[in-house]
Amino acid sequence: xxxxxxxxxxxxxxxxxxxxxxxxxxxxxxxxxxxxxxxxxxxxxxxxxxxxxxxxxxxxxxxxxxxxxxxxxxxxxxxxxxxxxxxxxxxxxxxxxxxxxxxxxxxxxxxxxxxxxxxxxxxxxxxxxxxxxxxxxxxxxxxxxxxxxxxxxxxxxxxxxxxx
Amino acid sequence: xxxxxxxxxxxxxxxxxxxxxxxxxxxxxxxxxxxxxxxxxxxxxxxxxxxxxxxxxxxxxxxxxxxxxxxxxxxxxxxxxxxxxxxxxxxxxxxxxxxxxxxxxxxxxxxxxxxxxxxxxxxxxxxxxxxxxxxxxxxxxxxxxxxxxxxxxxxxxxxxxxxxxxxxxxxxxxxxxxxxxxxxxxxxxxxxxxxxxxxxxxxxxxxxxxxxxxxxxxxxxxxxxxxxxxxxxxxxxxxxxxxxxxxxxxxxxxxxxxxxxxxxxxxxxxxxxxxxxxxxxxxxxxxxxxxxxxxxxxxxxxxxxxxxxxxxxxxxxxxxxxxxxxxxxxxxxxxxxxxxxxxxxxxxxxxxxxxxxxxxxxxxxxxxxxxxxxxxxxxxxxxxxxxxxxxxxxxxxxxxxxxxxxxxxxxxxxxxxxxxxxxxxxxxxxxxxxxxxxxxxxxxxxxxxxxxxxxxxxxxxxxxxxxxxxxxxxxxxxxxxxxxxxxxxxxxxxxxxxxxxxxxxxxxxxxxxxxxxxxxxxxxxxxxxxxxxxxxxxxxxxxxxxxxxxxxxxxxxxxxxxxxxxxxxxxxxxxxxxxxxxxxxxxxxxxxxxxxxxxxxxxxxxxxxxxxxxxxxxxxxxxxxxxxxxxxxxxxxxxxxxxxxxxxxxxxxxxxxx
Numbered sequence: 001x002x003x004x005x006x007x008x009x010x011x012x013x014x015x016x017x018x019x020x021x022x023x024x025x026x027x028x029x030x031x032x033x034x035x036x037x038x039x040x041x042x043x044x045x046x047x048x049x050x051x052x053x054x055x056x057x058x059x060x061x062x063x064x065x066x067x068x069x070x071x072x073x074x075x076x077x078x079x080x081x082x083x084x085x086x087x088x089x090x091x092x093x094x095x096x097x098x099x100x101x102x103x104x105x106x107x108x109x110x111x112x113x114x115x116x117x118x119x120x121x122x123x124x125x126x127x128x129x130x131x132x133x134x135x136x137x138x139x140x141x142x143x144x145x146x147x148x149x150x151x152x153x154x155x156x157x158x159x160x161x162x163x164x
Numbered sequence: 165x166x167x168x169x170x171x172x173x174x175x176x177x178x179x180x181x182x183x184x185x186x187x188x189x190x191x192x193x194x195x196x197x198x199x200x201x202x203x204x205x206x207x208x209x210x211x212x213x214x215x216x217x218x219x220x221x222x223x224x225x226x227x228x229x230x231x232x233x234x235x236x237x238x239x240x241x242x243x244x245x246x247x248x249x250x251x252x253x254x255x256x257x258x259x260x261x262x263x264x265x266x267x268x269x270x271x272x273x274x275x276x277x278x279x280x281x282x283x284x285x286x287x288x289x290x291x292x293x294x295x296x297x298x299x300x301x302x303x304x305x306x307x308x309x310x311x312x313x314x315x316x317x318x319x320x321x322x323x324x325x326x327x328x329x330x331x332x333x334x335x336x337x338x339x340x341x342x343x344x345x346x347x348x349x350x351x352x353x354x355x356x357x358x359x360x361x362x363x364x365x366x367x368x369x370x371x372x373x374x375x376x377x378x379x380x381x382x383x384x385x386x387x388x389x390x391x392x393x394x395x396x397x398x399x400x401x402x403x404x405x406x407x408x409x410x411x412x413x414x415x416x417x418x419x420x421x422x423x424x425x426x427x428x429x430x431x432x433x434x435x436x437x438x439x440x441x442x443x444x445x446x447x448x449x450x451x452x453x454x455x456x457x458x459x460x461x462x463x464x465x466x467x468x469x470x471x472x473x474x475x476x477x478x479x480x481x482x483x484x485x486x487x488x489x490x491x492x493x494x495x496x497x498x499x500x501x502x503x504x505x506x507x508x509x510x511x512x513x514x515x516x517x518x519x520x521x522x523x524x525x526x527x528x529x530x531x532x533x534x535x536x537x538x539x540x541x542x543x544x545x546x547x548x549x550x551x552x553x554x555x556x557x558x559x560x561x562x563x564x565x566x567x568x569x570x571x572x573x574x575x576x577x578x579x580x581x582x583x584x585x586x587x588x589x590x591x592x593x594x595x596x597x598x599x600x601x602x603x604x605x606x607x608x609x610x611x612x613x614x615x616x617x618x619x620x621x622x623x624x625x626x627x628x629x630x631x632x633x634x635x636x637x638x639x640x641x642x643x644x645x646x647x648x649x650x651x652x653x654x655x656x657x658x659x660x661x662x663x664x665x666x667x668x669x670x671x672x673x674x675x676x677x678x679x680x681x682x683x684x685x686x687x688x689x690x691x692x693x694x695x696x697x698x699x700x701x702x703x704x705x706x707x708x709x710x711x712x713x714x715x716x717x718x719x720x721x722x723x724x725x726x727x728x729x730x731x732x733x734x735x736x737x738x739x740x741x742x743x744x745x746x747x748x749x750x751x752x753x754x755x756x757x758x759x760x761x762x763x764x765x766x767x768x769x770x771x772x773x774x775x776x777x778x779x780x781x782x783x784x785x786x787x788x789x790x791x792x793x794x795x796x797x798x799x800x801x802x803x804x805x806x807x808x809x810x811x812x813x814x815x816x817x818x819x820x821x822x
Binding site for chain 1: 172173175176178179182183184206210216228229231372400403404405407408409410411412414415416418420421422424425426427428429431432433434451482483485487500502504506507534538539
């Protein structure tokens with residue numbers, strides 16, 4: 001028996017699911033579609049080979065597609081869905097790679113993976129929905145100053161979080 | 165949290181509250197305006213913060229626990245692996261080794277002298293195979309259609325080397341008297357060979373998965389000490405904050421508000437990760453139990469191990485990763501000792517795997533358990549010893565015939581029938597009575613019948629003194645395949661069986677190991693001695709049936725070993741050497757021991773196969789050694805490592821005409 005340290009089919013499917021959600025909203029803008037398409041493929045290669053750097057590279061690709069789509073005036077709801085999909089895809093891919101490095105593909109890790117994925121999905125989903133609602137509440141015409149104030153608040157808080 | 169952090173967080177919360185207030189009560193904000201400059205400045209600030217976060221992330225390596233690979237610790241290397249590696253590299257040692265092997269085969273099996281053999285090799289007349297002939301001979305060119313190398317074909321030299329090895333095998337086959345060697349089916353041959361070229365060219369190492377993540381920024385920490393729990397932050401979410409801020413900055417710069425939304429999602433995830441990091445590591449209390457099938461096991465049996473893990477921590481453990489401590493020396497043949505589970509407080513999880521029993525006593529090592537929180541940010545690694553007995557395995561010593569001992573004996577009564585006439589217990593012949601004969605040997609029946617006095621002569625049965633020499637050096641750890649049973653394990657098992665058989669037959673048995681370190685049990689008999697001998701074989705480190713690191717091999721110096729042994733072995737003792745004969749030193753040792761006056765018998769487990777050119781060559785070399793030993797009248801018994809010992813010894817195959 002050889003010990004294979006590459007993730008199994010289940011984790012590859014989970015990753016592919018998240019990555020699809022990340023890619024679909026970007027198809028309307030060619031540069032974004034190319035970036036996220038490449039990211040999708042690289043991410044799946046990374047998951048099937050169990051290579052963390054490749055997984056990170058794939059996630060960056062999806063993220064760039066996201067940025068480009070944002071610059072091309074994609075609908076906010078689609079954009080936030082793509083953001084959520086990107087985070088989910090990277091999370092399940094990276095978790096799978098480390099999990100299978102520690103345990104090899106012969107161990108049954110589905111329960112652990114599903115638990116992790118469900119919790120992350122809930123958090124990211126709540127953030128996406130909540131963020132979208134706030135966004136709608138703010139931009140339907142409110143002065144920019146509100147936005148600016150909120151931004152300053154966000155920067156301060158994140159600055160604190162980074163330093164920890 | 166430091167004071168500065170507190171200030172920043174408070175300011176942030178106040179600002180956020182102000183923003184929300186402005187949002188809800190629109191009237192307040194009506195009079196305020198901001199210029200584009202302010203917004204742009206904010207964008208730059210966000211970008212700067214993104215850069216700072218990226219730099220911090222880059223410098224701090226992400227890390228996660230490394231787990232051991234307990235399934236394959238017992239595996240030994242196949243003989244000939246170094247040749248295959250050298251052939252792959254097109255090393256010049258290939259030619260030298262093949263030349264030496266060819267000369268040895270021709271002189272041992274073909275009755276040629278060394279010079280004749282070299283001539284034949286140069287002329288290419290030693291074989292009908294043109295490819296093989298062309299390897300040693302510059303006169304013959306093997307011109308035949310080959311697949312060019314750029315289309316995936318092998319280089320010419322490699323093809324010729326393969327052909328040479330096959331041709332040599334043919335020569336050995338034709339000349340070999342002991343066809344039983346080739347009659348055994350090779351159960352070890354897999355159609356799809358899972359062995360890959362070893363990465364390390366120095367020696368016969370390889371087999372472990374190597375060259376995994378090349379990421380220099382990632383590092384993996386060593387396992388914790390047996391008694392401690394190591395907690396760490398994996399920092400896997402590092403970098404997400406930089407990306408979130410980058411999205412915000414880009415959104416500000418290109419004036420696309422939806423990107424701010426993307427940034428918000430990222431910020432929320434950062435907060436989630438920070439929550440994970442902030443958690444204090446709680447106590448990890450786990451109960452591990454192993455159940456192994458009880459009862460007597462013999463080598464080769466498959467023993468299932470059922471592992472049960474219970475969560476006694478009082479909290480939910482959402483991500484548990486377990487690697488059980490398979491005893492070193494045992495190979496996992498079914499299932500896996502690795503498991504993952506989600507355990508509520510008090511919940512148990514169970515998993516099973518099967519190991520193949522080997523001779524000796526094998527204790528389980530501690531299981532390694534990695535517990536992560538649900539975000540993946542915090543990881544705790546611990547070792548749990550667990551309950552569950554050792555796996556004990558003994559070969560069943562029920563050989564009827566055993567091995568024919570050489571006629572060397574001591575002066576004590578025992579079971580070897582000598583040609584000495586004298587007081588023994590088995591009838592031999594009668595002769596005329598002489599006045600000095602003892603009354604006990606008078607043939608009373610004859611006297612009663614014929615009224616003639618005659619004396620019965622008994623063949624004196626005498627006890628032999630035997631020293632078992634087990635070859636336990638690193639080079640003897642050879643197995644038919646990477647995960648297979650090693651020749652040393654087979655030798656130790658055979659030694660155990662021999663101890664029993666010989667002691668039962670009232671001989672004196674001693675044990676020593678052919679290795680750098682000193683290990684010696686002087687020949688003796690009796691039940692105490694039997695127990696000591698078995699203990700020695702089961703637990704002395706030099707008889708370990710696994711090897712952990714072959715490259716740390718202490719040098720084996722033949723003359724030193726021989727001298728040491730000769731000092732200890734008495735003149736009337738004989739030796740049985742248990743060795744796979746996979747290197748020239750072992751054969752030389754046997755030859756010199758015999759030449760020095762100690763009658764030597766060889767019992768040799770065979771770890772060779774024919775699946776690759778290197779392994780074929782190793783097999784040929786071993787057969788040459790065996791043949792050369794038999795030619796000087798040293799009996800050699802051999803059997804395949806995977807074959808039960810009883811079967812092998814029931815075939816009379818000492819190969820020496822007595």
